[in-house]
Amino acid sequence: MPFKINELQEAYLRYRNFISNSNRPFHERYIFPFFAGTYFTYRWVDIIRLTNIAKAVSSRPTFVDVGCGYGDFLEKIREYLPNAVGVEKEGNIFYAFRKTRPDYIHSTAIEWIENKSYDVAFVGWMEPGVDFRKHVARLVNCIITTFDEGGQCGVYGSCEYEEFGFKRVAWWRTPSWIDVNTELMNKYYSSTLQSDQKQYQLTKLRSAHNLWYIYARACVFNQVVAGLKSSVAIEKEASSRRRFDFESILDECGFHYMEDLPSLSNKVDRLWEVKFE
Ligand SMILES: C[S@@+](CC[C@H](N)C(=O)[O-])C[C@H]1O[C@@H](n2cnc3c(N)ncnc32)[C@H](O)[C@@H]1O
Incomplete structure (x- = not known):
């Protein structure tokens, strides 16, 4: 469902209007993700995981963010x-x-893109109906992708890379921008949901629908595992963990690092917890 440029311009004016009237820092990232954030949410730990993987694959890693939008994530x-x-x-x-x-x-x-290769490609959120996986796959040995649970991306409804000769190394779960948006709307922008008790009940329903999958070809599989493991070890040292200022919104909405969400408890996965295959 690619966008039309005139619709984008109209939405951009709304975004400008919102920020000129808002005194709530960082809300725009989860209300207008294409202009001021990303379609997936991330913390510093995601940046460090991806960059450590790339450094494990090569001493001078090359990295491409495919469909990077205006480059919010790439800049980090x-x-x-x-x-x-x-x-x-x-x-x-x-x-x-x-x-x-x-x-x-x-x-x-x-x-x-021809006659080029990269060590790692990142694909953050392909729109439904768009599927450029085979073109990414031919350029790299390691692919990191994020997508909404339900796998609605791609023409064939798949965001995965096994069919292109890759094996999944690991995965983790984070909220999507919509998950955060829902919490912000309930708390700040809904006139009908005023009572604290109602808000409390709604927070119990919060969920996190974005998955991050790491794929590697056999030739770099062990390096990718080692890079991710070393990163997870660094994260455990809370004192060495940096934070982006906008992570405060994720915390406020109850999407903490290693949060155990009641709505997910039967799946035994905590947010940002890495699961190796
Ligand atoms: C949903 S947006 C995601 C942007 C950004 N990665 C983010 O998460 O905020 C998908 C982006 O992929 C771009 N895109 C779609 N097809 C592409 C292709 N074949 N090659 C490069 N970029 C593409 C779109 O123009 C759009 O900016």
């Missing part, structure tokens, strides 16, 4: 991998957002 990755690049099919979004396109974001479709 580049703090640790300064050569990381993005590929974004809709170069027009920079015109619509009145932003200069950074030279590390290539305005092209992944299908058009």
Whole structure:
């Protein structure tokens, strides 16, 4: 369901209007994710996991964020991998957002990239109806992808990479922007839900629908496992864990690092907990 540029411009004006009237920092990331955030939510630990995987695959890793939008996530990755690049099919979004396109974001479709390879590709949220997996798969040995549980991405409803010769290494769960958006709407923007008791009941229903899957070809599988394990070990040292300022919203909405959500308890998975295959 790719967007039309005039619809995007209209939405962008609404976003500008929202931020000029809002005194709630970071809410825009979870209300207008295409303009001020990402479709998946992330913390610093996600950045460190991905960059440690890339460093385990190569001593001079190359990294591409496919469909990177305006580059919010990529910018954080580049703090640790300064050569990381993005590929974004809709170069027009920079015109619509009145932003200069950074030279590390290539305005092209992944299908058009030839004679290049990367150590790691990141695919953050393919829109339903869009499926460029085979074009990513031919360029790399390691793919990290995020998508909404239910697997509605792609023409064939799949966001996975086994059919392209990859094996899943590990996965973890985080909230999607919609999960956070729902909590913010209940708390701040719904006029009908005023009582504290009602709000408390609603927070008990909160869930987290975004999955992160790590895929590797056999030639780098062990390095990817080692990179992710070393990252998880660093995270356990809480004192060495950094935070992005917008993580405060995730905490406020009850999506803490290692939170055990009541709605997920039968699946025994905590948010951001890495499960190796
Ligand atoms: C849902 S947005 C996600 C943007 C960003 N990764 C995020 O999570 O906020 C998907 C992006 O992929 C881009 N895209 C779609 N097909 C593409 C392709 N074949 N090559 C490169 N980018 C593509 C779209 O233009 C859009 O910006």
